Amino acid sequence: MKQTLTEDEDVLHALFEACKSLGIDLKDAASKSGLPAKLLTLPNHFVPSHLLNYLLENIAKKYHCQDFALHLANKLQTPELGLPTTVMSLSSDFKTGLEHASHYSAYYQDTGYWRHEICDEQVTLVKSANSLSSKYYRQRNLLGTAQMFLLLNTLSSHLWQPKKVCFSFSDPGANFSDTFHEFFDCELIFDQPNDSISFPADYLEFSISSSDPMLLRSMEVHIRGLQEELLQGRDVVERARLLIDERLRFSHCSEEELAFYMKLSTAELRSELGQANTNFKQLVEQQISDRAAFYTERCHVPMDIVLSSLMPYDEDRLYELLKEREKDPTEPTLRQDDIIRGGISKPPSTH
Known part of the structure; x- marks a missing residue:
C-alpha cells in the first residue's frame, strides 16, 4: 500500500526524489548551502519556511537547474497547496470549487494567494504578485504555479486543457524552456505582472470526480471551529x-x-x-x-x-x-x- 504522508512530509520526500533523479545529493546540497542537516528531518518546520525557499534557489543556481521546481512538482504524490485546494477537490464542479477556495485565501501554501477572474469566456486564475516571489523566491513561486496546474488537471481526471500560463519572471532559456513547454504543454508567456493560468470558461461546469459534499460540509464546520478557537x-x-x-x-x-x-x-x-x-x-x-x-x-x-x-x-x-x-x-x-x-x-x- 502506498504510504500516506502529511503535506509537509510529501514535499520533503519529493525534494529528496527530485534531487536523486537529477544526480544531486540533497544532504550535501543543504550542507554546502550552510543549512543544518537536521532540518531535513523536520518537515513541519522546514517545508513551510523561507529556508526551503533559500535551498531551492541555491540548488537551482549551484546545479544550473532553473527548472528544478518542475522536477519537484512531478515527484509529489498530490499537489500540496494547502486548505483552499483541499476544499476545491471536495466541491461538485470547478466553479463551486473556485468560489469555496476564495474563502480561505490566507491558507494557500504558496508564495501568494490565488483568485479567479472570468472574462470573454475565459477563466484566469491569478496569483497575487510581489517582487519577492519573482526575484528572490522564483523556484518556490514556480512550484506553486506548477502545483495549481497539476491540481486542475487532476480534478478534471486529466481531461482539462489550459489555454496559457503566464509567469512573473523571465524565460529561463536554453533547454529549460523545453522543460517548461513539456510540463505545461500550452502557450507560455514570461515577464508578466502576475503568475496566472487561463482556460476556457466551459470547464467551470466540469464535474470533479473527488467531490464529497458531506466531507466538504464537515470540513468547513471544522475550519470555522478552529478559526473561532484561534481568533476568539x-x-x-x-x-x-x-x-x-x-x-x-x-x-x-x-x-x-x-x-x-x-x-x-x-x-x-x-x-x-x-x-x-x-x-x-x-x-x-x-x-x-x-x-x-x-x-x-x-x-x-x-x-x-x-x-x-x-x-x-x-x-x-x-x-x-x-x-x-x-x-x-x-x-x-x-x-x-x-x-x-x-x-x-x-x-x-x-x-
Missing part, C-alpha cells in the same frame, strides 16, 4: 499578527493582502491599526524578527542565511531589528507553536 477574544492587532505570520510561513505579506484577508479596505485597516497605536510596517517587522529568532535559536541556522532568506531586500534592517530584540528578548510566537500547528488541518474522513 483577540483584538485587531492580534488577528493581524496571526494572518501575517501565516503568510510569512511561505513568502511575504503585503498591506493590501492583509486587508483582503481581514475583509477590510486598506484604508480601514490603517485606521483600525492606527487606533491601536501601530501600523502594518511595525507588525510585519515584528513577525519577521520573531521568525528570524526562531530560525537562529530553534533551528540553529546561521545569521547570514536568516537575513538573506527573510529580508533579501534589506538585510541591514533585519539585523537592526534583531539587535533591538536583544535588548528586550521575547520568546518567538509562531504558528509552529500554535494550537493549529502547521496550519489548519484536515478533518478526519467520514468514510
Whole structure:
C-alpha cells in the first residue's frame, strides 16, 4: 500500500526524489548551502519556511537547474497547496470549487494567494504578485504555479486543457524552456505582472470526480471551529499578527493582502491599526524578527542565511531589528507553536 504522508512530509520526500533523479545529493546540497542537516528531518518546520525557499534557489543556481521546481512538482504524490485546494477537490464542479477556495485565501501554501477572474469566456486564475516571489523566491513561486496546474488537471481526471500560463519572471532559456513547454504543454508567456493560468470558461461546469459534499460540509464546520478557537477574544492587532505570520510561513505579506484577508479596505485597516497605536510596517517587522529568532535559536541556522532568506531586500534592517530584540528578548510566537500547528488541518474522513 502506498504510504500516506502529511503535506509537509510529501514535499520533503519529493525534494529528496527530485534531487536523486537529477544526480544531486540533497544532504550535501543543504550542507554546502550552510543549512543544518537536521532540518531535513523536520518537515513541519522546514517545508513551510523561507529556508526551503533559500535551498531551492541555491540548488537551482549551484546545479544550473532553473527548472528544478518542475522536477519537484512531478515527484509529489498530490499537489500540496494547502486548505483552499483541499476544499476545491471536495466541491461538485470547478466553479463551486473556485468560489469555496476564495474563502480561505490566507491558507494557500504558496508564495501568494490565488483568485479567479472570468472574462470573454475565459477563466484566469491569478496569483497575487510581489517582487519577492519573482526575484528572490522564483523556484518556490514556480512550484506553486506548477502545483495549481497539476491540481486542475487532476480534478478534471486529466481531461482539462489550459489555454496559457503566464509567469512573473523571465524565460529561463536554453533547454529549460523545453522543460517548461513539456510540463505545461500550452502557450507560455514570461515577464508578466502576475503568475496566472487561463482556460476556457466551459470547464467551470466540469464535474470533479473527488467531490464529497458531506466531507466538504464537515470540513468547513471544522475550519470555522478552529478559526473561532484561534481568533476568539483577540483584538485587531492580534488577528493581524496571526494572518501575517501565516503568510510569512511561505513568502511575504503585503498591506493590501492583509486587508483582503481581514475583509477590510486598506484604508480601514490603517485606521483600525492606527487606533491601536501601530501600523502594518511595525507588525510585519515584528513577525519577521520573531521568525528570524526562531530560525537562529530553534533551528540553529546561521545569521547570514536568516537575513538573506527573510529580508533579501534589506538585510541591514533585519539585523537592526534583531539587535533591538536583544535588548528586550521575547520568546518567538509562531504558528509552529500554535494550537493549529502547521496550519489548519484536515478533518478526519467520514468514510
